[in-house]
Amino acid sequence: MxxxxxxxxxxxxxxxxxxxxxxxxxxxxxxxxxxxxxxxxxxxxxxxxxxxxxxxxxxxxxxxxxxxxxxxxxxxxxxxxxxxxxxxxxxxxxxxxxxxxxxxxxxxxxxxxxxxxxxxxxxxxxxxxxxxxxxxxxxxxxxxxxxxxxxxxxxxxxxxxxxxxxxxxxxxxxxxxxxYDLSRWQSPELAPTSRSAFGLAESDLVLAHAARAHPQKDHANLALAFSKAYRQDPRLKLLLCGTGLEDGSPYLQALPFTAEARLAVRAVGPRDDLPQLWHMADAFVLSSASEGFPNVVAEAMASGLPAIVTDVGDAALIVADTGIVVPPNNPAALAAAMLRMADLPKEERRGLGQAAAARVAENYxxxxxxxxxxxxxxxxxxxxxx
The missing domain is CATH 3.40.50.2000 (Glycogen Phosphorylase B;)
Structure with missing residues (x-):
């Protein structure tokens, strides 16, 4: 206290x-x-x-x-x-x-x-x-x-x-x-989780996502968008965290990923080590059809990740000019945002992440x-x- x-x-x-x-x-x-x-x-x-x-x-x-x-x-x-x-x-x-x-x-x-x-x-x-x-x-x-x-x-x-x-x-x-307690997300002692533990290469561009399995999170939108983006840029990988998003879960199996894109998905279910996982990723993606104040976006930003978000709840307000905002329920727009993020030079992506962390530190x-x-x-x- x-x-x-x-x-x-x-x-x-x-x-x-x-x-x-x-x-x-x-x-x-x-x-x-x-x-x-x-x-x-x-x-x-x-x-x-x-x-x-x-x-x-x-x-x-x-x-x-x-x-x-x-x-x-x-x-x-x-x-x-x-x-x-x-x-x-x-x-x-x-x-x-x-x-x-x-x-x-x-x-x-x-x-x-x-x-x-x-x-x-x-x-x-x-x-x-x-x-x-x-x-x-x-x-x-x-x-x-x-x-x-x-x-x-x-x-x-x-x-x-x-x-x-x-x-x-x-x-x-x-x-x-x-x-948010920024020390949890920004501690210099945080060691990123090894990519190799999830079968990921250093050259992969990892998009992180965290949400429970629920219609409001619109994982169908995410699956369609990622499949479309992966077809154009196979460097992309998708890390899924959250209850119901365990590897092999019926909910996950029902999502409309293409067969090729599904091989690029790493579904790890609920985790208590999100700060370490986020420090391993390159960007965060929110696909929701509805939100209030999406905690996962602010937490990812606090970790230094630039965010791609659907314009739901206060997501656009949180991100401001430190990420990419797209309409909800629009897989084509979300896929284009994924490709745009992937095309950014690494230093520019890192700069967006630093700006995102600074925005959370100032406002949230x-x-x-x-x-x-x-x-x-x-x-x-x-x-x-x-």
Whole structure:
């Protein structure tokens, strides 16, 4: 925990964070960084509506209290709501911060009944593609309740704010971009993973990608684009990381790679050594049809990789002039961007990567993220006590 936030001098704060789950997602990672990097004057508690997940274990190792409500089906939601309400009545936190729609709904209702101000977490920038009907229904209910339940909402994305305004949300929103511990991605002690471990040559041009297997990530777009680009430049290799992207997985086998391009794909599944892998790669590629604030783009940039991104969520804002932005759902445009990146001289590509790392260091540090959350919470408490 750090004590460099002057706005909290002489001020103690207890925050209960309610999140749908604690798996390997971007929201979970942002919550983890917020908890472990918050000032010592802030006591963080994390409540997962489901289980502890991998980030629950990380949080507990860092000394953060984690409670799992173990919701297994909609039938258990009322009991979880009652348990959460009792917890809030007993512990009397200053603020409840929720993350994602189901926790916005259940955490928001519990906090409202308990008399604790709640800040919702808005992270999705596209509610039309790849979203379950049940999730859309919950988001719609949240839109109806947004006038009366939350005191404020924090979004990681400018486009997410715009999307939720159109969706009927009527709550004051503040954009607090995700922030990163740059030492994890830029440490001079980081040793790049050996290319030979993945059957890659030093002359190969490695495009890195990280995402879970999900329609929103539009891996069909990636497969079609890479196949087209590989046909013209066989130096290209594609490194795929993420849950569901294990070598031989049914999801991966169903993607429309050509037979030749499939031989140039290295699918390694979920990894905990992404900084080392990124230092082995030449560029990063995001193929998504929908995003809020894509953590993987900022993390790759922090590692010194230039990024090729689809224009979804705040991806173009993050990259700015340090990479290449193409329309979503357009394999031809994505393939052209891959070839353009491959054609750049090595020093020019490295220069783009250095500019990308500098942009993240200037705009997307974990300190800035923590400061943004603290300011919103203090504003909420000031209005409550006025």
């Amino acid at each position: 750090r004590d460099r936030f002057s706005l909290l001098e002489g001020f103690a704060l207890k925050v209960v964070n309610v999140i749908t789950g604690l798996g390997r997602g971007g929201a979970e990672g942002a919550l983890f960084r917020l908890c472990v990097e918050s000032p010592a004057a802030v006591r963080m508690v994390v409540v997962s509506l489901t289980d502890h997940g991998v980030h629950g274990e990380f949080l507990q190792r860092a000394g953060v209290e984690v409670v799992a409500l173990e919701i297994r089906s909609p039938l258990s939601a009322p009991w979880a709501l009652l348990r959460l309400w009792r917890m809030l009545i007993k512990d009397r936190p200053d603020v409840v911060q929720t993350w994602m729609y189901h926790s916005d709904l259940l955490g928001g209702i519990a906090a409202r009944i308990a008399g604790v101000p709640v800040c919702w977490g808005i992270r999705q920038a596209n509610l039309s593609r790849g979203i379950k009907r049940s999730t859309k229904f919950v988001a719609k209910i949240c839109g109806w309740l947004s006038k009366i339940v939350p005191a404020h909402a924090i979004s990681c994305s400018e486009r997410a704010v715009q999307a939720h305004r159109q969706y009927g949300y009527r709550v004051s929103m503040t954009v607090v971009p995700n922030g 540090t974990v300190d800035r993220m923590v400061d943004g959350f603290m300011r919103v919470w203090q504003g909420v408490l000031s209005r409550k006590n006025a």
